[in-house]
Amino acid sequence: MIMPTETNQLTFSKVPINEGMKSALQKDRGEIIAMVSQSGLKGRGGAGFPTGIKWNLAAAAQDDQKFVVCNADEGEPGTYKDRVILTDYANLVFEGMTIGGYAIGARKGILYLRAEYTYLRSFLEDLLERRRRTGFLGQNVMGKRGFDFDIEIRMGAGAYVCGEETALIESLEGQRGEPRNRPPFPVNTGFMGHPTIVNNVETFAWVTCILVKGADWFRKIGTEKSTGLKLFSVSGDCSFSGVFEFPMGITVAELLERVGGIGAKAVQVGGASGHCVPASEFDRTIAFEDVPTGGSIIVFGPDRDMLAVAKNFMEFFIDESCGQCTPCREGNERLLEGILMLEQGRCSMRYLRELCALGETMQAASKCGLGQSSPNAFLSIVAHFKDEILGRAPVAD
Amino acid sequence: MLVSEREQLRENIEQWVAQYGSDRSALIPVLQEVQRKYHHISEYVMQVVADTLNIHPVEVYGVVSFYSFIGLRPKGRFIIRLCRTISCAMQGNNRIARQLENDLGIHFGETTPDGNFTLEWANCLGMCDRGPAMLVNDRIFTQVTPESVHEILDECRKAFGAHTFQGEETCPL
Ligand SMILES: Cc1cc2nc3c(=O)[nH]c(=O)nc-3n(C[C@H](O)[C@H](O)[C@H](O)COP(=O)(O)O)c2cc1C
Ligand code: SF4
Ligand code: FES
Numbered sequence: 001m002i003m004p005t006e007t008n009q010l011t012f013s014k015v016p017i018n019e020g021m022k023s024a025l026q027k028d029r030g031e032i033i034a035m036v037s038q039s040g041l042k043g044r045g046g047a048g049f050p051t052g053i054k055w056n057l058a059a060a061a062q063d064d065q066k067f068v069v070c071n072a073d074e075g076e077p078g079t080y081k082d083r084v085i086l087t088d089y090a091n092l093v094f095e096g097m098t099i100g101g102y103a104i105g106a107r108k109g110i111l112y113l114r115a116e117y118t119y120l121r122s123f124l125e126d127l128l129e130r131r132r133r134t135g136f137l138g139q140n141v142m143g144k145r146g147f148d149f150d151i152e153i154r155m156g157a158g159a160y161v162c163g164e165e166t167a168l169i170e171s172l173e174g175q176r177g178e179p180r181n182r183p184p185f186p187v188n189t190g191f192m193g194h195p196t197i198v199n200n201v202e203t204f205a206w207v208t209c210i211l212v213k214g215a216d217w218f219r220k221i222g223t224e225k226s227t228g229l230k231l232f233s234v235s236g237d238c239s240f241s242g243v244f245e246f247p248m249g250i251t252v253a254e255l256l257e258r259v260g261g262i263g264a265k266a267v268q269v270g271g272a273s274g275h276c277v278p279a280s281e282f283d284r285t286i287a288f289e290d291v292p293t294g295g296s297i298i299v300f301g302p303d304r305d306m307l308a309v310a311k312n313f314m315e316f317f318i319d320e321s322c323g324q325c326t327p328c329r330e331g332n333e334r335l336l337e338g339i340l341m342l343e344q345g346r347c348s349m350r351y352l353r354e355l356c357a358l359g360e361t362m363q364a365a366s367k368c369g370l371g372q373s374s375p376n377a378f379l380s381i382v383a384h385f386k387d388e389i390l391g392r393a394p395v396a397d
Numbered sequence: 398m399l400v401s402e403r404e405q406l407r408e409n410i411e412q413w414v415a416q417y418g419s420d421r422s423a424l425i426p427v428l429q430e431v432q433r434k435y436h437h438i439s440e441y442v443m444q445v446v447a448d449t450l451n452i453h454p455v456e457v458y459g460v461v462s463f464y465s466f467i468g469l470r471p472k473g474r475f476i477i478r479l480c481r482t483i484s485c486a487m488q489g490n491n492r493i494a495r496q497l498e499n500d501l502g503i504h505f506g507e508t509t510p511d512g513n514f515t516l517e518w519a520n521c522l523g524m525c526d527r528g529p530a531m532l533v534n535d536r537i538f539t540q541v542t543p544e545s546v547h548e549i550l551d552e553c554r555k556a557f558g559a560h561t562f563q564g565e566e567t568c569p570l
Contacts, residue, residue, distance in 0.1 A: 077482045080523040115466040116522050118535040157425055158466035160520060174424030176463040192422070233525065235484040241526035272483075298484055298525075312483045316520055322463075 020208035038215035040227030045200030046294030057187040061195035066106035073163035076271035078296035081231040082201040096204025109151040160320040165198040179368035222248035226287035237301030253282040271296035273373035278384040317374040328371025331362040345392040478519035485528035
């Protein structure tokens with residue numbers, strides 16, 4: 001039986017609304033950014049870039065227009081914590097965006113909400129309207145003279161790649177969601193060419209908590225390189241699925257114990273673009289310096305077919321590749337063909353090695369994170385489950 | 398399409414452009430409004446949108462063809478999108494797929510002849526702990542069972558019956 005966890009156990013539920021903003025607006029911009037830097041907070045969207053550094057770059061950029069973008073495109077397979085945050089704790093996110101606006105000198109925030117979450121839109125619009133009416137958005141926010149800030153919701157249109165920050169900006173500008181070359185980075189040349197910070201939903205919510213509870217509180221949790229708490233979206237073969245809050249640096253084994261995933265043969269950490277951790281490596285830690293994640297945890301029980309898992313992920317990437325660059329567009333197709341050969345028991349070890357080499361080329365040569373990480377699952381499944389995937393009896397379709 | 402319908406369409410588009418601003422960044426919100434009301438983006442729409450935003454129709458086509466929630470092909474009043482990603486696959490989405498095909502009499506990628514339902518696959522819908530998950534227009538259904546498929550479809554039919562010919566924007570789901 002699957003028991004959802006209670007989200008009222010999360011830190012977010014214990015942080016009083018608008019306290020973070022109150023504390024922020026009493027500080028000057030530099031102090032806020034220093035505090036975020038001191039906390040060690042790294043982006044919760046997956047890539048783990050230090051939030052303080054990002055904000056500092058955008059604050060230092062000279063421009064009379066800057067933007068704060070909240071990335072609510074949440075499309076990584078197995079991830080749903082941003083939906084839960086937006087449903088239960090959206091005010092913390094809006095506060096975090098407003099604090100970001102104050103810190104970098106932006107007057108406008110945009111929440112980019114994935115089309116699949118359209119059902120959240122009117123609820124979020126209502127919350128924003130309430131914040132405007134009560135002076136937490138609009139002109140002279142909370143009575144702070146000269147600080148104007150408002151937030152607009154923009155809808156995605158069904159493309160996973162638009163979660164990549166430069167593709168997201170393209171999409172906001174009315175273009176195809178094709179990732180740009182970086183540099184230049186959005187902190188210099190973002191939305192409409194202006195300095196822009198793009199952060200994950202959860203990142204903004206943690207900023208608010210840090211302003212309330214202090215940088216040291218956050219820094220003391222987790223590991224040296226991966227500080228603080230993190231939300232995990234857990235699904236798959238476990239007794240308790242749902243959103244969990246754990247300190248960074250938790251081992252896969254500890255996590256499995258908490259979610260009732262005893263006996264699992266592998267755990268996919270970080271979604272389709274993440275890594276498949278086999279049982280022999282369950283002592284590894286979930287942290288940016290070891291196995292990184294944006295929060296997706298998928299547990300595979302002893303009877304799961306790992307080749308079917310690899311196939312499902314590869315079909316996902318073929319569907320979602322923007323097709324702009326060759327390694328990703330062609331490479332994913334070749335890897336899927338290889339998986340189909342394995343499925344039919346018709347793949348030689350030599351060809352499998354060639355496919356792995358191709359996967360490594362894709363990691364190095366693709367233009368954006370999608371193609372750079374799409375071979376990960378295939379490569380880790382091949383590395384750890386050769387016995388399971390080679391020499392199969394052919395299956396009928 | 399009748400001349401008056403075309404005029405109505407053009408008027409709507411101009412109104413949306415006025416609402417979202419006449420620069421390029423209004424393109425996707427405007428297309429989303431058209432999609433919501435007319436269930437697809439026709440060539441005529443692309444031309445009008447291009448004219449109003451002062452860009453080339455090919456630019457509009459490029460955007461329409463990129464996004465999976467905006468499309469050239471006419472779709473049903475109810476678009477059913479069943480999640481095909483791993484966590485839902487582990488929770489038996491294949492049986493839901495089969496039952497949807499049985500009850501609608503169409504395959505994935507098709508629209509029922511009465512124009513009521515389009516059946517499509519979607520990638521992870523963010524309900525992975527409560528799969529199988531599917532969207533019907535903007536509404537999310539979780540832990541769908543083969544048996545509940547029929548009830549969900551029936552609810553759509555009833556909802557639609559009550560609004561027949563009342564202007565598609567009142568699509569209740
Ligand atoms: C293909 C792809 C999809 C992504 N999807 C998301 C997403 O849905 N949400 C998100 O916050 N970041 C996503 N990212 C990461 C963003 O590019 C960016 O790093 C992030 O929004 C920065 O915010 P953070 O530093 O607060 O994590 C994605 C990256 C890639 C390459
Ligand atoms: S890696 Fe894939 S998704 Fe990224 S730019 Fe290249 S083709 Fe597009
Ligand atoms: S895998 Fe189906 S909702 Fe995430």
